[in-house]
Structures are given as structure tokens and as C-alpha cells.
Amino acid sequence: MTAGPRARRRARLTGVGAYLPERVMTNADLEALVDTTDDWIVSRTGVHERHIAAADQATSDLAAGAVRDLLRRTNVRATDVDLLVVATSTPDYVLPPCAPIVGTMTGMDTVAAYDTNAACSGFMYAIAQATGMIESGMVRTAVVVGADTLSRITNWDDRGTCVLFADGAGCVLIEVDEGEPGTGILGVEFGSDGSGFGDLWVPAGGTRTPATASTPHGESCIQMNGREVFRFATRILVESSQRLLDEAGLTIDDVDLVVAHQANERILDHASERMGIPREKVVMNLDRVGNTSSASIPLALAHVHDAGTLEPGSLVLMVGFGAGLTWGSVLVRWEPRG
């Protein structure tokens, strides 16, 4: 495919899809597992319940559920999709990547497909990649998925983490558009700080410390320095958003909705206060889904879409942050198909 003048080719976000596994785990269920209370979980995190994958479900199953939902909602044919990116930290296997499996499950038989891992920022990185490929003329239609099955790497004996994490998948459709400037995906801001890698990690199971029969279970699960991550999240959410708005020549008053990573209600409250945006413009669905990592932002987007708050023309600021440490923000004008 030959690339035309760059300024005229834009990437437009035109649809959303979502999938949550059937099983709901409430705070009362957690009270039976660890020394915690509904009151503690709600007041410190905002989470009331979350969805947990069935024993025979893996990340590709959740991702395929979200992609099918997207294709149904948008009337796009699977064979019209050129690129499928799955952002995940919990692929079905170390090899192969999830995305080709998801492609085959959803009828995208020969689609260009790969995974990307930037933890809870992964969906933002994946959108940035798809946007770059569309704007450069490499592809015309991309499906970007965020999917994670964190329950498989959660230590269900650790009350400091097991109350937070959950499973799910969400996705968006990104299409080429030869429209006017000011439409589509308007900007991206992202970065990382690897010095904080140990603040949120799974110590064993990678190439540095392969898991063996004698590896303690907790070493193969998420470990977190909650206070440090909280500090990082509240700082970077505000800083990354501000840098992106400055770059785009916009202010927070221009933004209709902030769709930030659903990690903790207190982080969202803090962001609303520091950014000077009314709390009702900061989307929250973590009360029902918990922290689903890569799936968190597209699930929140689908939530506001279904609630009718995401209107055509809305300016949406999406912000992700998480392990790495990593972060990423995307500014987009919501322009659905049809």
C-alpha cells in the first residue's frame, strides 16, 4: 500500500467491545478467603465486586469475547481487519502470542497479529502502535484489545493484593480517516521508569528467575509496594495528562471525559481534584470490575458508551499507568461508525 500525505491520513476510534467472565466474586467472598472486610475494601479501593475467569478460560477466550462483541456492534467483517494487537501481561502461553489465537477464534484468519506488554499501560501503548501504523499507511483497519486474566497470577492468600485484581477484556476499532484535522486520535504521551520495576512485579517465572518445583507460590504471583505505586499513579496521571493537553494546545476544560486506568477510586478522586475536572467527568466502573490491567480502559470506555455518556464528538482523555513502571495517555475525539 502506498502512503499518501501524512497530514491527511488520520486514525479514528470508531467502536468498542467488552467481555467479562460470568463468575462474580464479591467482597463477602473475599472475607471468606483472607482477613479483610467489605468496609476496608470499599473505603480503601472503591471495589465492591469483580469478575473471575472460569477454570477453562484463558486470556484468548476473554479477548475473543470482546472482539466478537465489537464486530457485532460495529458491523465490521472480521476479514476487513488488517491488524490485531492484544495488550496483555497474562498471555495463554509464553509462546505463541495470544493475538494470532484470538484472530483465528474470531475469523480473522491471516490478520497481522501480535501481543504487546506494558502492564496496565499496555492498551495505551497498543493504541499508539496502531495509530502510527494507520497514519503511516501500513494498515487501514485495526482492532486493539486489552485483555488480562490476573486471577491466575494473584496470590489468594495475600490480602494486600487479592482484593484489587480481576479478569476481563475490552477492545476498540481504529480505522483510517481522510477527514479534517482535529478529528480522531489527537495525540499520545507515554514513558517509563524501570528503576521502579520491583514495586509491582511477579518475581519468578521469567528468564531471570525461572519457576521451579521449589519456587514458593507467592513468588509466581503479583507482589506490590502499594504505597509506592499509589504515589507514582497519582503523580503520573496528572503529569502525563497535562503534557498531552499542552502538546495538543488544549486544556482540561476542553475534555468531556477522563477514562483513566481503574486501579483505585482514591486515585481517581485525587486526579479529579489535582486536574481541576469535575468528578462526574472522571469515569469509574472499578466498583463492579476491579483492576483488570490492560482491559481496564476499554472496559471503562464500553461502560460509558453503554450508559450513553460517551457522545459522538466527545473529547476523551485516556490515561494508563502501572508496572514497569510505565504510563501512557491518549487524547481522542470519539467518532463512532455510522
Ligand code: COA
Ligand atoms: N483488608 C484489611 N486490611 C488490609 C488489607 C485488606 N485487604 N490490605 C492491607 N491491609 C492492612 C495492612 O496490613 C495495614 O495494616 P497495619 O497498619 O496493621 O500494618 C493497613 O491495612 C494499611 O495498609 P496500607 O498498605 O498502608 O494501606 P493503604 O491505605 O496504602 O491501601 C492499597 C492499600 C493497596 C489499597 C493502596 O496502597 C493502593 O491502592 N495502592 C495502589 C495499588 C494499585 O493501584 N496498584 C495497581 C496499579 S496498576
